[in-house]
Amino acid sequence: MSDKNISPEEFDKLVEKRINLGVKNLWYPILPSWGVKNKPVGITRLGEKIAVWRSVDGQVHAISDSCPHRGARMSLGWNKGDKLACWYHGIEVDKDGMVIDVPAVDHCPMKGTKQNHSYPIKEIDGAIFAYFGDELNVEPIPLELPDELIKEEYSSFLCTAIWKVNYRYAIDNVMDPMHGAFLHGDSHTMAWGEKKAKMKLEKTDTGWMFEKEGQTGVNFDWTEFGNTGAHWLKLAIPYRKNVGPGGNFTIIGFATPIDETTCQVYFWRVRKVEGWVKDLWRFMYKTEPKDAIGMYLNRIG
Numbered sequence: 001m002s003d004k005n006i007s008p009e010e011f012d013k014l015v016e017k018r019i020n021l022g023v024k025n026l027w028y029p030i031l032p033s034w035g036v037k038n039k040p041v042g043i044t045r046l047g048e049k050i051a052v053w054r055s056v057d058g059q060v061h062a063i064s065d066s067c068p069h070r071g072a073r074m075s076l077g078w079n080k081g082d083k084l085a086c087w088y089h090g091i092e093v094d095k096d097g098m099v100i101d102v103p104a105v106d107h108c109p110m111k112g113t114k115q116n117h118s119y120p121i122k123e124i125d126g127a128i129f130a131y132f133g134d135e136l137n138v139e140p141i142p143l144e145l146p147d148e149l150i151k152e153e154y155s156s157f158l159c160t161a162i163w164k165v166n167y168r169y170a171i172d173n174v175m176d177p178m179h180g181a182f183l184h185g186d187s188h189t190m191a192w193g194e195k196k197a198k199m200k201l202e203k204t205d206t207g208w209m210f211e212k213e214g215q216t217g218v219n220f221d222w223t224e225f226g227n228t229g230a231h232w233l234k235l236a237i238p239y240r241k242n243v244g245p246g247g248n249f250t251i252i253g254f255a256t257p258i259d260e261t262t263c264q265v266y267f268w269r270v271r272k273v274e275g276w277v278k279d280l281w282r283f284m285y286k287t288e289p290k291d292a293i294g295m296y297l298n299r300i301g
């Protein structure tokens with residue numbers, strides 16, 4: 001059936017399905033850096049099966065996770081540097097998706113041809129980002145992440161989790177500052193301020209800001225949505241001086257679709273700290289999970 005024969009209802013369903021699997025032509029975090037070592041890893045992101053591996057020079061590579069011979073998962077095969085060898089009959093596919101060797105036969109026509117999709121990759125602040133382009137937008141767009149993830153004066157910890165919801169609910173949750181005073185109202189960070197607010201939406205250079213009118217710096221009072229090659233969320237929670245270095249605790253978040261009913265969330269918990277304060281904060285954060293910061297970690301949803 002050609003596209004012309006699709007009814008408006010069917011078209012809407014296709015659009016809904018596409019959106020539920022993730023908006024294309026964007027970068028997404030697909031794994032924390034610690035999740036990719038020597039052994040290839042098989043993951044699903046935006047409904048696509050992907051084989052990810054790291055070569056000895058530390059570079060991360062990602063190709064579609066299907067052998068061009070008979071469809072075995074390439075992620076079950078062997079890491080051979082900038083290529084993977086299929087575990088079933090040994091075909092070797094490189095980081096660009098080219099078939100480099102077909103050891104089981106002489107003169108295989110597949111040899112030297114591109115058979116697998118390859119994903120542009122960037123590794124930033126402890127996470128691996130992949131670009132998901134469609135057929136018309138194969139070349140990756142620039143990725144400009146918030147200062148909190150790339151500038152020296154910030155220090156961060158990345159926390160990830162699998163949430164059993166469509167990624168749109170995850171974004172909806174983080175874009176909803178009003179739930180802080182209720183759902184997290186018994187925490188030491190979000191017990192303060194008004195429980196009633198009028199919300200306003202304001203455009204920014206890269207997206208928009210959703211915030212409470214007349215209250216800021218008291219509770220979880222605003223969330224920013226940014227579109228800078230990736231869709232990110234930013235919020236700040238004021239922290240009292242007796243439970244940390246003072247000032248805001250900033251969270252930079254992403255929700256990466258896995259399939260229509262599951263996503264992986266990435267939350268960088270960021271402090272603007274330098275010198276010995278930075279060292280102390282990082283030490284405390286890692287070694288005292290039961291302290292106030294740990295309590296907060298357990299509560300943030």
Ligand code: FES
Nearest residue numbers: 067069070086089
């Ligand atoms: S299925 Fe991979 S080489 Fe045969």
Ligand SMILES: [Fe+2]
Nearest residue numbers: 179183300301
């Ligand atoms: Fe929450």
